[in-house]
Amino acid sequence: MKIDGTHYRSIWLGDDQKTVKIIEQRLLPHELKVVDLKSREDAAIAIKDMWVRGAPLIGATAAYGMALAMADDPSDANLEKSWEILHETRPTAINLRWALNRAKAHLGAMAPEERAAAAYKLAAEICDEDVEINRSIGENGLKLIEEIAAKKAPGETINILTHCNAGWLATVDWGTATSPIYHAVEKGLKVHVWVDETRPRNQGAQLTSWEMASHGVPHTLIVDNAGGHLMQHGQVDMVIVGTDRTTAQGDVCNKIGTYLKALAAKDNNVPFYVALPSPTIDWTVNDGVKEIPIEERDGREVTHVYGKLENGERDWVQISPDATPGGNPAFDVTPSRLITGLITERGVCDASSEGLKKLFPEQE
Numbered sequence: 001m002k003i004d005g006t007h008y009r010s011i012w013l014g015d016d017q018k019t020v021k022i023i024e025q026r027l028l029p030h031e032l033k034v035v036d037l038k039s040r041e042d043a044a045i046a047i048k049d050m051w052v053r054g055a056p057l058i059g060a061t062a063a064y065g066m067a068l069a070m071a072d073d074p075s076d077a078n079l080e081k082s083w084e085i086l087h088e089t090r091p092t093a094i095n096l097r098w099a100l101n102r103a104k105a106h107l108g109a110m111a112p113e114e115r116a117a118a119a120y121k122l123a124a125e126i127c128d129e130d131v132e133i134n135r136s137i138g139e140n141g142l143k144l145i146e147e148i149a150a151k152k153a154p155g156e157t158i159n160i161l162t163h164c165n166a167g168w169l170a171t172v173d174w175g176t177a178t179s180p181i182y183h184a185v186e187k188g189l190k191v192h193v194w195v196d197e198t199r200p201r202n203q204g205a206q207l208t209s210w211e212m213a214s215h216g217v218p219h220t221l222i223v224d225n226a227g228g229h230l231m232q233h234g235q236v237d238m239v240i241v242g243t244d245r246t247t248a249q250g251d252v253c254n255k256i257g258t259y260l261k262a263l264a265a266k267d268n269n270v271p272f273y274v275a276l277p278s279p280t281i282d283w284t285v286n287d288g289v290k291e292i293p294i295e296e297r298d299g300r301e302v303t304h305v306y307g308k309l310e311n312g313e314r315d316w317v318q319i320s321p322d323a324t325p326g327g328n329p330a331f332d333v334t335p336s337r338l339i340t341g342l343i344t345e346r347g348v349c350d351a352s353s354e355g356l357k358k359l360f361p362e363q364e
């Protein structure tokens with residue numbers, strides 16, 4: 001996306017065609033800092049410590065992590081070891097395993113001396129595919145926003161609520177949940193976005209707000225618990241969120257708090273959509289509540305908040321007593337029954353195995 005006239009992706013290759021460049025997202029919105037990943041270990045740390053995050057971007061970073069590893073040592077043993085090291089960084093987003101499996105199969109089938117160049121090429125392909133998938137999700141989601149606009153008085157604002165950051169910062173470009181919003185704004189529709197702050201890591205407050213502000217999208221930051229109230233008072237026309245893993249029957253795993261938003265939407269007849277790129281579908285899993293591993297992150301992310309102090313320094317500030325431990329499940333699962341539709345790159349479908357197989361018949 002464009003920032004002050006400069007076009008950015010969230011991950012790209014340096015001029016040396018070896019170094020991987022990313023935006024260090026923990027510093028946003030206060031600082032836009034590009035950092036270099038020069039090794040598999042750099043890529044693993046960037047994923048684990050959330051310098052980069054978001055299912056598609058995690059997959060893309062892991063693919064480049066495999067390329068960095070092959071440039072160092074293209075042996076079969078290192079291919080296997082690299083898969084393990086990168087796979088264990090975060091357990092929930094299926095794009096990580098999808099990208100690593102794709103790289104391992106592709107590279108494993110060739111001579112070691114060919115692997116480094118092939119790995120970089122594959123990582124670039126995965127990035128380019130992600131951009132096109134998200135562009136298509138935007139075009140398909142735009143139609144839903146236009147349908148809502150058609151039911152409102154001319155010029156009336158369409159209010160969309162989103163949770164966490166499923167923006168271009170969570171992908172290589174466009175975002176998933178934000179792509180329909182960007183397409184709608186580009187088409188001149190009058191959109192306003194309610195941005196859930198999304199405790200504890202505040203991806204909404206820090207990242208989605210920054211994206212919306214950077215692109216002139218009218219938006220309001222709200223606490224996570226305000227969404228139900230806004231829906232009760234007719235101030236939300238639709239909800240669009242992202243996903244980290246969607247099952248073959250349409251259950252959606254996403255940032256913690258998504259399930260509660262879906263319950264409120266159901267109770268208030270607010271359409272609840274999930275922007276779903278196909279690499280985020282886990283066809284091997286049906287019951288998301290029972291089968292998707294939910295990442296438990298450090299409780300310190302709950303007992304402390306990271307922000308910019310009055311003196312401009314950035315640090316963690318403790319908000320609870322020393323003796324109070326934090327519980328920090330990072331995701332939850334929204335059952336398909338609460339979801340109005342899945343916005344994929346191939347179109348919009350019901351959150352069901354029938355709906356998904358209609359769009360992805362090759363999965364029959």
Ligand SMILES: CSC[C@H]1O[C@H](OP(=O)(O)O)[C@H](O)[C@@H]1O
Nearest residue numbers: 053054055164166170242254255
């Ligand atoms: C388009 S994937 C975005 C998805 O990833 C986020 O999780 P995290 O920031 O912990 O990687 C969140 O669940 C978003 O909806």
